Amino acid sequence: MPPVIVLALGAMGAAALVKLLARESRRVNAELDATRREEEALRDGARPSLRRDPASGEYRPGDR
Template sequence: MPHILLSPLVKWSFAALGGAMVVQWVVTEVKRVNEELDARRARVRIRDQERRPTLRRDPVSGEFRL
């Protein structure tokens, strides 16, 4: 039974192709997760701004107070 030997160039090409596919998948997943997080942050930001107290400057002391 003959052994099928692949040249090192073919082996490195398969490794590079597999690595590129993994990198592309990771980049796609990172973008998808970041879009979901940005959408959730935008919703939370809007709700928080309505309930958050604002600081006002005290004219006598010049300090900011609630």
């Protein structure tokens, strides 16, 4: 194979790898941000309350 074709294939492979890594990085960061927001909400007192179900007597998450 001529060296130009090998270099072009290598450049395309590197570009695809960079694109894949960037997409995965954005996905992981979005997941981490969502987790951080949930933790902040819990720390700020937005904890879900439990309410007793009169029919079964079990405690279930309330309407908050």
